[in-house]
Amino acid sequence: MIAAMMTAANLGARVTGWGFVIFVVGSLAWSLLGFFTGQTNLLATNVFLTLVNLIGVWRWLGRQRAYEDGGKSAETASRNSRYPNLFTATGISGMPVVTADGRPVGKAVEALVACDTGYVSYVVVASDGLAGIAETLRAVVREDIRFTCERLELVCDLDRFEALPSLGDGDWPAAPAGLQGALSL
Structure with missing residues (x-):
């Protein structure tokens, strides 16, 4: 449940990645239980889930974390430079x-x-x-x-x-109110 909350909250790559680490520990534990109790369906399912969770660890603690860290470093460097301040x-x-x-x-x-x-x-x-x-x-x-x-x-x-008019779920305009009639082709 903790891992599910960590990944569902989408609080950044590190939190999501560590949620997947917890998922890996859980799926390994269920795999061991399935192995030692002869429950092949439980074993097979959790071996597969372990692989999926390892991909999540790689993606969120590896690639996505590196992307976020790169963006943060550019933001920080821009604060101390003569160039305009940046944010991702x-x-x-x-x-x-x-x-x-x-x-x-x-x-x-x-x-x-x-x-x-x-x-x-x-x-x-x-x-x-x-x-x-x-x-x-x-x-x-x-x-x-x-x-x-x-x-x-x-x-x-x-x-x-x-x-301003409210937007419908999944139905956003090509241009915001006030600009729609002002644009000409």
């Missing part, structure tokens, strides 16, 4: 979103990037709700958000943000 694109997801005076609004769920320019078109912000239940998703145009290294700040006022 994957870091946008989960960043707190606040008003200009620091009041919490919600969290960033995703940023949509224009393929031709590489610039952020809009950020999807989740507000209200608890743990993803009954939350409201809104597409906030890039110009209405200021990016900082630790959070995203609304440049628009809270009333304008709350007036």
Whole structure:
């Protein structure tokens, strides 16, 4: 159960990787029980699960951890350089979103990037709700958000943000409200 919570919480490569380590220990223990009690189905299932869990360990404590560490090192190096401060694109997801005076609004769920320019078109912000239940998703145009290294700040006022139409699950627009009619081909 602990391993399941660690992997389901998606708290980063290390936590997820160590969740898979716990899964490996559990599947090895069940494999041994199956072997010593002659339960071939239990043995076969858990040998397979051990292999799957070892792939999870390799992926999360190996490759994904290296990716996250690389991104973090670039972020840290940028703070002490003459170049602009950086944060990873994957870091946008989960960043707190606040008003200009620091009041919490919600969290960033995703940023949509224009393929031709590489610039952020809009950020999807989740507000209200608890743990993803009954939350409201809104597409906030890039110009209405200021990016900082630790959070995203609304440049628009809270009333304008709350007036944005809510997005349906899995049905997000090509452009946020207000931009859809402004773009011409």
